[in-house]
Amino acid sequence: MAWFKKARKPIAPAKDKASRVPEGLWVKCPECSQIIYNKDLATNLSVCPKCAHHFRVNATERLKMLFDGEWVEHDADLVSTDPLGFTDTKPYKARLEASIAATGMKDAVVVASGVVDGIPAVVAAMEYGFIGGSMGVVVGEKITRAIERAIERRAPVIIVCCSGGARMMEGALSLMQMAKICGALARLDRARLPYISVLTDPTTGGVTASFAMLGDLNIGEPKALIGFAGPRVIEQTIRQKLPEGFQRSEFLLEKGMLDQVVDRREMKALISFALRFMGAKRAPATAPPPPPVEVAAEPAAQT
Numbered sequence: 001m002a003w004f005k006k007a008r009k010p011i012a013p014a015k016d017k018a019s020r021v022p023e024g025l026w027v028k029c030p031e032c033s034q035i036i037y038n039k040d041l042a043t044n045l046s047v048c049p050k051c052a053h054h055f056r057v058n059a060t061e062r063l064k065m066l067f068d069g070e071w072v073e074h075d076a077d078l079v080s081t082d083p084l085g086f087t088d089t090k091p092y093k094a095r096l097e098a099s100i101a102a103t104g105m106k107d108a109v110v111v112a113s114g115v116v117d118g119i120p121a122v123v124a125a126m127e128y129g130f131i132g133g134s135m136g137v138v139v140g141e142k143i144t145r146a147i148e149r150a151i152e153r154r155a156p157v158i159i160v161c162c163s164g165g166a167r168m169m170e171g172a173l174s175l176m177q178m179a180k181i182c183g184a185l186a187r188l189d190r191a192r193l194p195y196i197s198v199l200t201d202p203t204t205g206g207v208t209a210s211f212a213m214l215g216d217l218n219i220g221e222p223k224a225l226i227g228f229a230g231p232r233v234i235e236q237t238i239r240q241k242l243p244e245g246f247q248r249s250e251f252l253l254e255k256g257m258l259d260q261v262v263d264r265r266e267m268k269a270l271i272s273f274a275l276r277f278m279g280a281k282r283a284p285a286t287a288p289p290p291p292p293v294e295v296a297a298e299p300a301a302q303t
């Protein structure tokens with residue numbers, strides 16, 4: 001006989017009671033493990049309030065953060081034609097269709113014009129959720145057209161980079177976009193219009209190797225991964241251990257590859273300040289026109 005006996009049944013865990021916290025209402029910060037209320041995170045521009053970890057945000061969020069209000073999207077219907085008929089683990093066509101269905105976008109960049117702190121500007125924001133934000137023919141064309149549109153309107157260009165690089169499935173055609181966009185940026189420069197590049201996590205490959213690094217001002221977000229080849233490839237090639245923080249914004253700033261590392265919450269203010277410094281003008285206020293001057297009350301000027 002046992003010395004101790006459980007006199008009562010153990011309290012059964014409430015099995016059937018569903019959790020009162022709906023899923024997706026809270027998010028855990030990967031940096032400091034702080035549990036953050038989703039709405040708080042959104043009002044804080046997806047930056048952890050405790051440790052300032054910058055969560056990834058999509059292209060639409062980027063536009064919302066920069067523009068004062070509404071914006072006009074351009075070339076939203078451009079779609080890749082799969083020029084090589086490419087297939088890797090699955091056909092590129094199927095990959096495109098899946099990404100279009102998942103993001104509601106036709107390719108990995110949104111181009112829009114609107115007003116940034118009173119200054120009319122053209123903004124291109126890349127979408128990492130669309131095949132890793134990779135740059136194919138459509139991304140190249142949309143960004144080039146954005147720059148050309150800016151030249152036409154004498155407006156500054158802001159590109160928010162977030163990309164894994166050139167799109168392998170479009171081969172050499174992707175690589176040509178690097179030269180095409182750089183050519184357009186050269187024309188923007190000749191037109192004496194500013195271009196600000198915002199490098200976010202991650203900016204790599206052909207995007208870093210072309211337009212991302214060509215800004216009149218290259219601004220990085222804190223701790224963003226910015227590089228050309230990945231650290232593993234570099235380590236294997238040079239057979240050396242890479243230093244701490246390699247390919248992060250702060251490291252690049254120290255080495256002179258970036259002009260500034262800016263918290264997302266201060267990004268818009270800094271961009272607006274920089275644009276005004278570079279000569280961009282605020283649009284005339286859309287306030288109602290002044291009341292008509294009463295001519296009759298004025299004595300006629302003596303001649």
Ligand SMILES: [Zn+2]
Pocket residue numbers: 029030031032033034048049050051052053
């Ligand atoms: Zn945190």
